[in-house]
Amino acid sequence: MNRREFLEATLALMVASNAIAASKPPSAREIPRRKLGRTGEQVSCIGLGGAHIGRQKDEAESIRIIRRALDNGINFLDNCWDYNEGQSELRMGKALQDGYRAKAFLMTKIDGRDKKTAAAQIDESLQRLRTDHLDLLQLHEIIHDNDPERSFAQGGAIEAMEEARKAGKARFLGFTGHKSPAMHLRMLEAAQQHGFRFDAVQMPLNVLDAHYDSFEKRVLPVLVREEIAVLGMKPLGGSFILQSKAVTAPECLRYALSLPVSVTITGMDSLARVDQALKVARDFQPLSEKQVQALLAKTEKVAKDGALEKYKTSIHFDGTTKHPEWLG
Template sequence: MTRREFLQVTVAAGVTPALPGGRAAAAGPLPHRTLGRTGAEVSIVGLGGFHIGKQEDPQESVRLVRAAIDGGITFLDNCWDYNGGESELRMGKALRDGYRARVFLMSKIDGRDRATAAKQLDESLRRLQTDHLDLLQLHEVIYSEDPGRAFAEGGAMEALAAARQAGKARFLGFTGHKSPDLHLAMLRAADAHGFAFDTVQLPLNVLDAHHDSFERKVLPVAVAKGMGVLGMKPMADGLILESRAAGAEECLRYAMSVPGVSVTITGIDSRRVLEQDLRLARGFQPLGATERAALLARTAAAAQGGKWEKYKTAREFDGTFQNPEWLGPKA
């Protein structure tokens, strides 16, 4: 069962109605949080970019992005490689007519050398129809050699730093889904080079809390450094729902309740899913200690061995493994 199918079954009643033109009906403001030391205020739920390139009709993608913004979502996620660039192209069209000024726009690049990273960034800016990103992140830190390659002379970090200096990016960060140890290695490399990342993106969900946990290993370090924390994969790409260890609303509430998280990025591929997420965000109440303990106890068995967190244990989620040319040439 896909996430969309699950939501159609379980939240057919009680969702926030849509206004004419596709705008989500107002039902109170969407809560905001501060993105670490950046000081930027962002909505507690963010629109994932990957799913925005999947609608059969590109105009539906545009309408969906605008409905999300009209509904109060200010944090937009994207990546140079999502759907061959289609996700950025569609989001760029949605951000016309004044919508760009209403959002905190993030995208990611894969290049590990300076030239490849800079080229990908310029392509992203053209697709997104903007002269700058609010946040630029190095994507998929999932290999042991990534910290060394990124911080080497002529490496990607030179391109990121140059982008910030040129005004093409306000803030800089990195992402990854494979291992918390690789995130920690990236942070150590930054420290060794006198560089401070503004943000970090990592999987945070009810299964991660048990197995090779980003929440337990990386989150405390990031918070101590004052970084903005971007939680992703609150439903493990729908696999938690498939496992039946927890429901969609439980997954989102857990992810948004993790202390230190600035925004939870979630895939939104339809108006129904958008309305579900807006409703949960507007009425968000953090899990209490008893609720959290009960949910973790119930999901412990499913988490063993990472069976339902395949992005940690398999290669099917690793875009740069399947397309190594995205990384650029090795030195």
């Protein structure tokens, strides 16, 4: 897919009912919604990342962050069984009380690669999140060479995920990873070989990825073609992009949102970060080809060899490498 095709695909994902939003005052504009692949669901174009929830010293601040996002139209919530030793899920579960669960499209991730471990983590996540079901359940960190084979093996994690869906514990299923486009493609191939189709796939999509071992170039076109929901993450590259001083946070978010993604998940560790994401989403217009090329030109040098994409080139972000016991 070329840039023009990306733009056309992005526009197709956006819900027509939000076209009138631009005529409203900025504070009253709705957050654009996009189709979640072939699921029939519509989610906010910006999603709240769970890894940053649980890091606040005051639990009440975490709850305020989540509720500020939900009250202002961000409905996609990301989380994971292993984030902040479970604190991210525990705090999100508290934030979802008092009617807030109904406002959320709730996603979490598990690490277990065998059926027993995966099933136990699913149940623990549901308990922490104080809900009887997940809108999306994903297998976390497909970053190990044997992940596709192990996940789809008899008695593997996919069996636990399918059983969770049948039991009403999860509506849709997906997987995530940040290490290698080739590994994502192998996971998709393994699914096809086993007669399984993922509803969603999560991966890094940002102004640096476009230059080095790119998920955008290798995996994104496959997902769009197969109508699998694309969940973009790390639009700021885990803050490393901003440290380069090459681009600003709003530029990074606009670039990520200009790709054919259902949602761009970004960390919001303060109310100010929530408000920043809300402003970008409310004012969003896809970047032109000229604007895209200008951003890529500004980031080409710092993107060399993936030095700032540490999730690809180091174990900095590899939770299951540092904690293999989470895999089971």
